[in-house]
Amino acid sequence: MPTRNRRARRPERRRARPNLALRRRLLVGVLSSAFVILSVAVFYRQVVETDYLRSEGERRYLRVGEIAARRGMITDRNGEPLAVSTPVETVWGEPRKLVERRDAIPPLAVALGLDPKALQERLDATSQRGFLYLKRRVSFEEARAVRQVIADHNLGGVDFETEYRRFYPGVEVFGHVLGFTDIDDKGQEGIELTYDSWLKSEPGLRRVIRDGRQQIVQEIEQVRAPRQGADLALSLDRRLQFLAYRELKAAVAEHKAVGGTLVALDVETGEILAMVNQPGYNPNAARGGSSERRRNRAVTDVMEPGSTIKPFVVAAALERGLIKPTTTIATRGGSMAVGRNTVKDVRNYGNLDATGVITKSSNVGVVKIAQMMSYGDLWGLYDQLGFGHATAVGVPGESRGVLRHHSTWRVFEHATQAFGYGLSVTALQLAQAYGVLAADGIKRPVSLLRQDPASPAHGPEETRVLSADTARKVRAMMETVVSDQGTARRAAITGYRVAGKTGTAKKSAGRAGYGGGLYQAVFAGFAPAGSPRLVIAVMIDEPKGKAYYGGLVAAPVFQKVMEGALRLFNVPPDDPQPSMLLARREVKP
Numbered sequence: 001m002p003t004r005n006r007r008a009r010r011p012e013r014r015r016a017r018p019n020l021a022l023r024r025r026l027l028v029g030v031l032s033s034a035f036v037i038l039s040v041a042v043f044y045r046q047v048v049e050t051d052y053l054r055s056e057g058e059r060r061y062l063r064v065g066e067i068a069a070r071r072g073m074i075t076d077r078n079g080e081p082l083a084v085s086t087p088v089e090t091v092w093g094e095p096r097k098l099v100e101r102r103d104a105i106p107p108l109a110v111a112l113g114l115d116p117k118a119l120q121e122r123l124d125a126t127s128q129r130g131f132l133y134l135k136r137r138v139s140f141e142e143a144r145a146v147r148q149v150i151a152d153h154n155l156g157g158v159d160f161e162t163e164y165r166r167f168y169p170g171v172e173v174f175g176h177v178l179g180f181t182d183i184d185d186k187g188q189e190g191i192e193l194t195y196d197s198w199l200k201s202e203p204g205l206r207r208v209i210r211d212g213r214q215q216i217v218q219e220i221e222q223v224r225a226p227r228q229g230a231d232l233a234l235s236l237d238r239r240l241q242f243l244a245y246r247e248l249k250a251a252v253a254e255h256k257a258v259g260g261t262l263v264a265l266d267v268e269t270g271e272i273l274a275m276v277n278q279p280g281y282n283p284n285a286a287r288g289g290s291s292e293r294r295r296n297r298a299v300t301d302v303m304e305p306g307s308t309i310k311p312f313v314v315a316a317a318l319e320r321g322l323i324k325p326t327t328t329i330a331t332r333g334g335s336m337a338v339g340r341n342t343v344k345d346v347r348n349y350g351n352l353d354a355t356g357v358i359t360k361s362s363n364v365g366v367v368k369i370a371q372m373m374s375y376g377d378l379w380g381l382y383d384q385l386g387f388g389h390a391t392a393v394g395v396p397g398e399s400r401g402v403l404r405h406h407s408t409w410r411v412f413e414h415a416t417q418a419f420g421y422g423l424s425v426t427a428l429q430l431a432q433a434y435g436v437l438a439a440d441g442i443k444r445p446v447s448l449l450r451q452d453p454a455s456p457a458h459g460p461e462e463t464r465v466l467s468a469d470t471a472r473k474v475r476a477m478m479e480t481v482v483s484d485q486g487t488a489r490r491a492a493i494t495g496y497r498v499a500g501k502t503g504t505a506k507k508s509a510g511r512a513g514y515g516g517g518l519y520q521a522v523f524a525g526f527a528p529a530g531s532p533r534l535v536i537a538v539m540i541d542e543p544k545g546k547a548y549y550g551g552l553v554a555a556p557v558f559q560k561v562m563e564g565a566l567r568l569f570n571v572p573p574d575d576p577q578p579s580m581l582l583a584r585r586e587v588k589p
Helices: 020-048 050-061 105-112 114-125 140-153 190-196 239-256 306-319 355-359 362-369 375-385 411-418 426-436 467-482 509-516 555-568
Strands: 064-069 081-093 130-139 158-167 204-210 214-226 258-267 272-278 328-330 335-338 341-344 351-353 499-506 517-528 534-541
Touching: 020 050, 081 140, 081 190, 081 341, 105 114, 105 130, 105 411, 114 130, 140 158, 140 258, 140 375, 190 214, 190 375, 204 509, 239 258, 239 272, 239 555, 258 351, 258 426, 272 555, 306 355, 306 362, 306 426, 306 467, 328 355, 328 362, 328 534, 335 362, 335 411, 341 355, 341 411, 341 426, 351 355, 355 362, 355 467, 362 467, 362 517, 375 426, 426 517, 426 534, 467 517, 499 555, 517 555, 534 555
Parallel strands: none
Antiparallel strands: 064 204, 081 130, 081 158, 204 214, 258 272, 258 534, 328 351, 335 341, 499 517, 517 534
């Protein structure tokens, strides 16, 4: 059939031509939309989010760090360093990185001398933070060990910064006066606290770029310059301070005392040349426990001055023309009734002149002299001398002492005030009062700062308390105390005229009162007696050896320190016949 032979044919489809115009419009639309979206995004990022993005970027690589500043140095009067700040390293870390490296925490803790478990707990508790002090002011050995751990464990998130650590070269010799600073270099005691605003520094600020390991790769700018602390020159003489500390410590040990204090003053300026206490403490050591040993007893602790007060009673009477150095005072019998009480001497001295009352330290004699004056007369001199008032030396915790107003005195209290009971003074107050006699009746403000216009203000001006004539007469009378006839032969110094007064005060012992058998041995004096340059007051607290009298316990300390001081300050000898004072015969004070 023809239909079988015919090839079946399908109709050919016509191939459609691509619509190039449509494609072109579509492509242009897509590109235009992308361009618009990109432009909007760029605009948003560059204009709207500029500050945010910049801050986020800077947060990842730009840091503001401190520039360490040095606390002011404290020196003695000759520029010798007493307190210095030395640069040390502090180790810090990033907890959010370190918590992921638990394998490295134990060796890191060992390198820092910390407990591994405690360090891990600290890091876990601060795991979201980017900064944590691991240990501040590490030693050189600790810093080296930490660097070794970082290298061995490829440990990131640990770095170092420079801080300053306070160091006291004089150790315990200057501890009570200087005080100390805390971990943040803020003054906590003594001069460090009093003049903290003068000594303190202010760290600077700088903007730096850190890499991913938090290492500084570039310093961008200094935001604030560091302000170094101002240096401070004290009135103390380092050489004399060491001498005084050595002799006081030896005396406390020899007499089995619980403590002691010594203060040395420059008569002409009121500067404190030495101030030492026992027991001492090391301000470089870790501080903790009781603050008993850190107390500056020379200004915080009070004592009843005992017989060291007697020269002022005589001075008050001389000033009023009631007596002369040669006026006879009847002390026969060695005792006298005052109201319902009795005042006694250690022995019957018979009749003494006013000078002899001081020489022999007669209680009866000085009470009779005090009774020539009203209560107000005696109180008025004590008040002018500074008893009952802070010296304004600027040491934290300074005591005012105790001087009750004369309107509250009774008959017997008037008597006890004359031989040093019923009032309390600090060792510094006693030294300042003796400085009045040494300075021809002028009271000068005491100072722990070298008299220098560059130092902070010193306080009140000098005032006249006694006439120069009275002060010179009393000094001459006090020279007899340091003679063969007096109670302080052991205070004598070859080649120099020395004047002073002993005191052996019974110490109140709570319920036992003055019957507890406790004493404070005191000696205060000055040299050269004709024109004094130096004043020294010594107190030995509760000596328990064979001797407890001021002339046997405190006077030898005065002698050794004063002799050294006169040589250190090149004070020329003033005694033409020194051998007259050198006879060695023990006399009970």
